[in-house]
Amino acid sequence: MHGNRFKHNVLTALLLAPATLWLVVFLVLPFIAIAVFSVGARAPEGGYQAAFTLAQYANLPARATAFWNTMVLAPVGALACLLVAYPVAYYLALKAPQRWRLILLALVVIPFWTSLLMRTYAWMYILGGRGIPALLAFVGIEDVRLINTPGAVLLGIVYGYLPLMILPIYVSLERLDRRLLEASADLGATPLSTFLGVTLKLSLPGVMTGFSLVMILLLGEYLIPTLLGGGKVFFIGNALVDLFLQSRNWPFGSAIAITLVAVSVVVLIAANRISSRVSGARRVDLI
Amino acid sequence: MSKSYRDGLPISPENFVDQLMRLKRGSIGRRDFLGLTGLGIATAVMAREIGILPTPAFAAENLGDRMSIATWPNYHDPQTFENFMKDTGVAVEVNVFGSNEEMLAKLQAGASGWSLFVPTNYTISTYKKLGIIEPLEMAKLPNFDGTQEDPRFTSEGTIDGTIYAVPKNWGTTGFAVNTKKLAKPMTSWKEFWDTAMAEGDGRTMVHDYQLTTIGNALKYYGYSFNSLKQDELAKAEELLLKVKPHLFAVSSDYQPGMRAGDAWMTMCWTNDGAQLHRDIPEIAYVLGKEGGEIWTDFYAIPKDAPNKPAGYALLNYLMNPQVAVKEHLANGAPSTDARVNKLLPKEVLDNPILYPAADLLTPLEFGAAATLTDPGRAELMARFKSA
Numbered sequence: 001m002h003g004n005r006f007k008h009n010v011l012t013a014l015l016l017a018p019a020t021l022w023l024v025v026f027l028v029l030p031f032i033a034i035a036v037f038s039v040g041a042r043a044p045e046g047g048y049q050a051a052f053t054l055a056q057y058a059n060l061p062a063r064a065t066a067f068w069n070t071m072v073l074a075p076v077g078a079l080a081c082l083l084v085a086y087p088v089a090y091y092l093a094l095k096a097p098q099r100w101r102l103i104l105l106a107l108v109v110i111p112f113w114t115s116l117l118m119r120t121y122a123w124m125y126i127l128g129g130r131g132i133p134a135l136l137a138f139v140g141i142e143d144v145r146l147i148n149t150p151g152a153v154l155l156g157i158v159y160g161y162l163p164l165m166i167l168p169i170y171v172s173l174e175r176l177d178r179r180l181l182e183a184s185a186d187l188g189a190t191p192l193s194t195f196l197g198v199t200l201k202l203s204l205p206g207v208m209t210g211f212s213l214v215m216i217l218l219l220g221e222y223l224i225p226t227l228l229g230g231g232k233v234f235f236i237g238n239a240l241v242d243l244f245l246q247s248r249n250w251p252f253g254s255a256i257a258i259t260l261v262a263v264s265v266v267v268l269i270a271a272n273r274i275s276s277r278v279s280g281a282r283r284v285d286l287i
Numbered sequence: 288m289s290k291s292y293r294d295g296l297p298i299s300p301e302n303f304v305d306q307l308m309r310l311k312r313g314s315i316g317r318r319d320f321l322g323l324t325g326l327g328i329a330t331a332v333m334a335r336e337i338g339i340l341p342t343p344a345f346a347a348e349n350l351g352d353r354m355s356i357a358t359w360p361n362y363h364d365p366q367t368f369e370n371f372m373k374d375t376g377v378a379v380e381v382n383v384f385g386s387n388e389e390m391l392a393k394l395q396a397g398a399s400g401w402s403l404f405v406p407t408n409y410t411i412s413t414y415k416k417l418g419i420i421e422p423l424e425m426a427k428l429p430n431f432d433g434t435q436e437d438p439r440f441t442s443e444g445t446i447d448g449t450i451y452a453v454p455k456n457w458g459t460t461g462f463a464v465n466t467k468k469l470a471k472p473m474t475s476w477k478e479f480w481d482t483a484m485a486e487g488d489g490r491t492m493v494h495d496y497q498l499t500t501i502g503n504a505l506k507y508y509g510y511s512f513n514s515l516k517q518d519e520l521a522k523a524e525e526l527l528l529k530v531k532p533h534l535f536a537v538s539s540d541y542q543p544g545m546r547a548g549d550a551w552m553t554m555c556w557t558n559d560g561a562q563l564h565r566d567i568p569e570i571a572y573v574l575g576k577e578g579g580e581i582w583t584d585f586y587a588i589p590k591d592a593p594n595k596p597a598g599y600a601l602l603n604y605l606m607n608p609q610v611a612v613k614e615h616l617a618n619g620a621p622s623t624d625a626r627v628n629k630l631l632p633k634e635v636l637d638n639p640i641l642y643p644a645a646d647l648l649t650p651l652e653f654g655a656a657a658t659l660t661d662p663g664r665a666e667l668m669a670r671f672k673s674a
Contacts, residue, residue: 042662044660045395045413045416045417045660046391046392046395046660046665047395062666062669062670063669063673065673065674066673124543128543128544128547128549129544129547129548129549130547130548133549145489145490145535145549147544147549148535148536148549230492230534230535230536230537230538230544231495231536231537231538231672232531232534232535232536232537234672234673234674238672238673239669239673242668242669242672243669244392244396245388245389245392245393246386246388246389246392246495246497246665246668246669247388247662247665247666247668247669248388248391248392248395248665249662249665
């Protein structure tokens with residue numbers, strides 16, 4: 001018996017080893033390095049110089065605007081994504097003919113096979129002066145500017161993250177027991193109240209998963225604002241890139257990175273709490 | 288070999304449509320297809336890798352089959368690298384940057400992977416101090432002839448008598464204006480910034496680069512382009528923050544915006560000004576009469592270059608006046624090399640964008656090394672961008 005147990009433990013350890021090693025090498029160690037950097041000082045020519053100071057954290061208000069922009073963008077972007085994604089997922093899961101479903105799902109996923117950079121670049125040209133504004137000029141509406149506006153950034157975000165929102169919602173809607181909908185209708189509920197009381201409610205775990213997923217990724221977003229916002233719409237991700245790639249202030253960049261991780265964790269926990277409250281006893285496992 | 292310097296240029300809109308229509312009709316040459324899709328280079332690299340194509344013999348040293356270069360946007364004749372590959376079998380990967388700070392950051396972090404890069408004059412002393420570059424082995428650069436270089440532009444490549452970098456070209460930093468959209472003639476940085484907040488509202492670009500964006504804001508008040516003085520920088524910041532909401536973009540890659548007509552005015556380097564004016568005559572290049580920047584870009588080889596032999600081979604190739612002249616025709620910046628100037632057509636040498644009048648050149652300043660590492664300027668730029 002003991003031998004069996006031992007074998008079992010060794011097997012468990014062996015199975016967990018690759019993932020653990022991966023996490024330690026690529027997550028825990030870099031995180032420790034960043035934490036150490038964050039209490040250091042900027043070397044005279046840039047980079048890192050050993051020190052022990054909380055000055056970098058005290059300097060965080062210098063990026064308050066970027067933090068604020070991100071805190072507004074992440075939920076608004078995720079919400080916009082949700083509003084576009086829900087009808088699509090609903091159609092895919094409940095309305096689309098069975099034989100089309102797989103093809104339609106594939107169409108949602110296929111753009112993911114191309115790099116986000118390339119797809120965002122394509123939007124630069126669609127929104128740029130030779131794209132939609134040129135078409136508008138053709139019908140007499142001159143000098144419309146679409147690129148490098150907050151609207152362009154929001155569009156890029158919705159486009160870029162849509163599949164991440166559609167898929168979890170689709171999964172939760174697909175598992176929905178159709179008999180509940182029939183029961184609701186039999187008991188005299190209108191389609192709208194069936195949707196609100198049954199469908200929407202039961203799909204909330206998927207909604208919350210998609211929402212948190214998109215929101216957390218948006219907290220670190222920098223590519224879309226750079227390309228579609230012309231470097232004018234500035235998020236905390238952009239502040240980080242600049243600190244490491246322009247002003248070479250690694251300690252300050254590290255302090256911001258640590259703060260961002262802390263904020264993301266808080267957001268995750270809050271999302272989990274909210275989602276378990278609204279969907280009753282059901283828990284959503286995000287981590 | 289290309290018959291005209293235009294052959295090597297990025298495809299023009301008309302040409303693109305022609306090609307597209309031919310594609311639609313199903314007629315496309317193999318060379319066009321490979322060129323358009325980039326499969327040519329990919330195939331060549333792969334073929335060499337698995338030994339289908341013979342590697343051209345290169346007597347002296349094994350150059351490997353690939354290298355990468357860090358340089359600026361729209362800065363080379365693409366044909367140059369293709370010809371280099373034909374001659375040596377080395378495929379060149381081109382990395383494009385928007386500021387010297389960005390290049391320095393990559394090199395400081397280590398393992399940049401570059402075997403050649405294009406730093407601007409004022410950064411070379413810092414690279415040397417940080418041990419990022421080494422003295423060039425001049426024996427490997429027989430095509431370079433220091434006696435033919437104009438010393439006005441080339442001194443910062445040599446430190447204590449040792450050559451660390453050799454010049455590519457010089458130029459100025461002014462601004463480009465689409466005169467169809469902004470007809471009022473402009474001659475100064477004061478007009479640039481004021482117009483950005485008036486007729487040019489939402490249509491003006493500044494560099495994503497502390498040296499020029501802060502420097503040219505300093506010029507609004509007549510301060511030195513290189514100022515590190517607290518009170519002067521504070522005034523520049525005030526101006527930048529006031530202009531920020533009116534800008535189209537903060538980016539050093541401004542040609543696409545100007546060409547598409549989204550941007551009407553932008554801070555601009557000589558070479559881009561010459562390219563834009565050549566293709567779109569209504570785009571003018573203006574030097575602020577208060578002054579601004581004059582610069583030289585150099586070639587240097589990082590100490591940790593993964594393929595030094597190829598780095599030297601490409602550098603030597605680029606120093607060949609016959610090759611360099613095509614680079615200048617494509618890139619549009621004036622050469623520092625008398626041998627190249629002899630080969631350039633008269634209309635290029637007479638082009639006032641490349642060779643501004645003496646009274647415009649006199650007030651210009653070379654960038655100062657201290658601006659590259661000054662934390663105050665870096666933070667000012669960050670505050671401007673995040674505002």
